[in-house]
Amino acid sequence: MKSYLAVDIGGTFVKSGMVRENGEIVATHKVKTPKTLDDLLHTIQAFCHSRPGVAGIAISCPGAVSDDGVVYGSSAIPYIHGPSVKKLVERRTALPVFVENDANCAGYAEMWKGSARGKKDVLVMVIGTGIGGSVFKNGLLHKGANLHGGEFGYMLLTPDVQDSNDVWSRVASTKALVRKVAKMKQMNPDSILGEDIFKMAESGDQACIQAIDAFYHLLAVGIYNLQYIYDPEIILIGGGISAKEDLIDEIDERLDRILEKIDLAKVKPKIEPCKFRQNANLLGAVYGFMLEHQNREL
Template identity: 65%
Template sequence: MNKYLAFDIGGTFLKYGVISEEMGVLETNKVKTPDSLEGLLTAMKEISHLYKDAKGVAVSSPGAVSEDGFIKGSCALRYLHGPNIKQLMEEQLNVPIFMENDAHCAGYAEFWKGNAKGKKDVLVMVLGTGIGGAVFKNGVLHKGANLHGGEFGYMLLNTAVQNSNDVWSRRASTKALVKEVARQKNIDMASLSGEQVFSMAEAGDKVCLEALDRFYHILAVGIYNLQYIYDPEIILIGGGISAREDLIDNINEKLDGIMEAVDLAKIKPTIASCHFRQDANLLGAVYGWLKERDGCIRRINTKLNN
């Protein structure tokens, strides 16, 4: 049974896991994300030494990941921008590496054996500190001319203010929800979590209930727009919040209200939670490696022979 080492580079943690070719999660762990590129490469090298039997290394990364290994766009880890990250990783680890955007990896996992399997036109959106996503046309990932296909969080929905910087990520991410509740309660945002906001709402906290009502509405507005821009078969929602059993019902309730208000709209978006949650990025990265196996191996062999 072939095994692969997968890394998921996050702003807070560097997750890693051993994944089988049959999509079995054999082992997972995490360490605090290093605060420098040198530290990241060293940590990955030390971890890879523990799994020398891995056939390859797959990496889920923030930012707009180019095929040649540069990370463009923007992300929380500024040190990833500039150098050829994939090349540096392959030089450090001396193994074939596949690297892709984290939301794209989550989408790959859904197409492998998740809720997008067997479908063709699918959008995947991942809610967290921002809103990322992936666009699939005829089952193929669409990255766009500038590698920003699926960056739904950049959408502007606020038409009341000209030249607003109030993008969708800053209005409908879980971070935005926490920030809004902390502002209204006049408390430090660092002392509050998304889980606490939901718990307080369930206990009847008025501020949290009202913030969640707005949160679901703004999510629904963006999803409605995406439906009529692309007309996918389904829109899958990932991220930690997707584990909530009431998420889809609450968004659907807001979508029903929008559909009633917009007399031209006849197609209600079909939404569902992603099947894979905490391991989605690791699994999807390995799926990408398998899809591009020959190219990964050929590239590393060329380097070794030069």
């Protein structure tokens, strides 16, 4: 059975894992994200040397990734944007390399072994500091003309646009929730976490209760829009917030309220949490690698 080296490049850590072609993850390891591109390439080389016999390297990273492995856009890791990460790693390791956007990799994991398995038309949302995701049509990843397929967070929810703070990521992400509560309580946003807000709400804090209600409503509005734009079979929600047991019920309730007011709408979005969280990008990167090389062989 073939095994692959999977690498997930994040703003804080670079994670690696050995993933077998049946989807089994047999080893994971992480190190702090290097400060330079050369150090990153050296780190990936070291991962590779510690796992001899792999059939290839599958990389997940932020940014808009082209087919030839150039990472466009911007992120917390500026040095990966511009060069072909794919070609650089291939030169260092002499192995075939696949590189894909991290949210697309999370989507691949769900399509392969997760909550979207067996489905064709799927949206996967990842909610964290912003809102991103991936789009699948007829079971295939849709990257779009400008590699921005799945960038749901840039959607506008208000007709009165003032600045970038009006986009969905800035009003309905977990980071947006933290900013809102911090402003209401005149606190430093860095001193509070999303989990703290939910705990305070459970204790009866009215400011937190109000902010969370608005947060769920804005998520529901965006999901409603996505359903009627694309009409997927299912919309999956990932990111740290997806671990909350009542998340789906809360959004579902807000969707019911919206549908009650808009009598033209008859299709209710089907939403579920993503199956994979911490290792989703590793798993999905390998699935993307396997698909790409399978298509080349055909």
